Amino acid sequence: MASSNPTTTTSPTESETLVRDFLAANPALDAELGNVEIMTDRYTNEEWAKQIAETQKKVAADKSRKYGVPDVTTREGTKDLAETVDHTVLKLDATSKQIDDLCSEARTEGFKSVCVRLNYVSRCVSNLKGSPVVVACVVGFHEGTQDTYEKLREARAAVKAGAAELDVVLNHSLLTKHNPTPKPSNHKRDSTADTITWKNTEANAKPQSGNTPSQGPYSVSSSGGNTPNPEEDEIPDYSAIYRELASIRSLCPSPTVLKLILETSQLNSAQILAASHLAAAANFDFIKTSTGFNGPGAKLEDVQLMVAAAEYLSTKQKSNGGSPVRGRKMQVKASGGVRSLEAATQMLEAGATRLGTSSGLWIMQEARQKAEGLKRPAPATRLYTDDSIGGY
Numbered sequence: 001m002a003s004s005n006p007t008t009t010t011s012p013t014e015s016e017t018l019v020r021d022f023l024a025a026n027p028a029l030d031a032e033l034g035n036v037e038i039m040t041d042r043y044t045n046e047e048w049a050k051q052i053a054e055t056q057k058k059v060a061a062d063k064s065r066k067y068g069v070p071d072v073t074t075r076e077g078t079k080d081l082a083e084t085v086d087h088t089v090l091k092l093d094a095t096s097k098q099i100d101d102l103c104s105e106a107r108t109e110g111f112k113s114v115c116v117r118l119n120y121v122s123r124c125v126s127n128l129k130g131s132p133v134v135v136a137c138v139v140g141f142h143e144g145t146q147d148t149y150e151k152l153r154e155a156r157a158a159v160k161a162g163a164a165e166l167d168v169v170l171n172h173s174l175l176t177k178h179n180p181t182p183k184p185s186n187h188k189r190d191s192t193a194d195t196i197t198w199k200n201t202e203a204n205a206k207p208q209s210g211n212t213p214s215q216g217p218y219s220v221s222s223s224g225g226n227t228p229n230p231e232e233d234e235i236p237d238y239s240a241i242y243r244e245l246a247s248i249r250s251l252c253p254s255p256t257v258l259k260l261i262l263e264t265s266q267l268n269s270a271q272i273l274a275a276s277h278l279a280a281a282a283n284f285d286f287i288k289t290s291t292g293f294n295g296p297g298a299k300l301e302d303v304q305l306m307v308a309a310a311e312y313l314s315t316k317q318k319s320n321g322g323s324p325v326r327g328r329k330m331q332v333k334a335s336g337g338v339r340s341l342e343a344a345t346q347m348l349e350a351g352a353t354r355l356g357t358s359s360g361l362w363i364m365q366e367a368r369q370k371a372e373g374l375k376r377p378a379p380a381t382r383l384y385t386d387d388s389i390g391g392y
């Protein structure tokens, strides 16, 4: 049975209707979830806009702040690094063999998770039985524009199949159609599926012109320089975004870990902050940069901004008596194009706590090489000096 948060309205809100309809169509789920707490539409679009404007005004990326990173010259540090990695294969043409290899590599390396599409979740769950590696599944991949009901169906199917974490693609078009601000693209992929999506990205790209402020405060209308957009002064449909996120959270309660993929390459800083605000309000656990299939992946400045946003949004609730966001701090996952130990280290230094990468094996290999390179040679090898013949 579903119950909702206290609300001043008597008729059900759109979120309530959506979740109740979903449960009515899935009675087994309704019984399984028991007393679902529906996160209702808490604010009007104008109220969201006001709150988001405040976040945009207050939050700026702190480029000088460096977070501690695992010391990969130690065994413990290498283990810690591995535990940040979501070992990822999301190609449409991935084979069962590749998925099986992904799982056994994740077990061997001690990665946090394997991140796959829905069709491979149960295979991974059975491969990883008895290991601490969890299964993460993407939802709404990779465009994010599927309708909410479809995303709910996908999310629930993934949880039913055993996924512990869901990486949900934001419907970023709801933000960008008001202030389209594509960023420059120099991303190249190699598989056939990737090439197709890359072509789509290029086809959809609009001219870029001085539209991405590198530091706050950021406002939604800060896109200056674009061709005038008839919708420029309208407020993006924040309510629709929140409704989608909140209904996914309502039907996939904790301990399911929810990550929101913002697709930062498609957003300006103001839009990144708006999405972060709504993710926090809907109790998501992570904000994540990229799908890896649409424009460039994780950029340092975006990770820095998201980390600052997560920090601000977590303290905001404490300071204003419980509303409007929350007290638990979201984490940040850097994903897309993280292909080397150096890139991984930079993202962690910027405050990311999770890395989504298809290059996890290579990154670990580099970490081991670094550890070995710095180790003093064992006495038997005596590579650099020979005490028997004297020397300094």
Ligand SMILES: O=C[C@H](O)COP(=O)(O)O
Binding pocket: 088, 090, 115, 290, 291, 292, 293, 297, 335, 336, 337, 338, 339, 356, 357, 358, 359
């Ligand atoms: O979330 C994960 C990304 O799809 C991985 O992207 P990548 O292949 O560039 O590492």
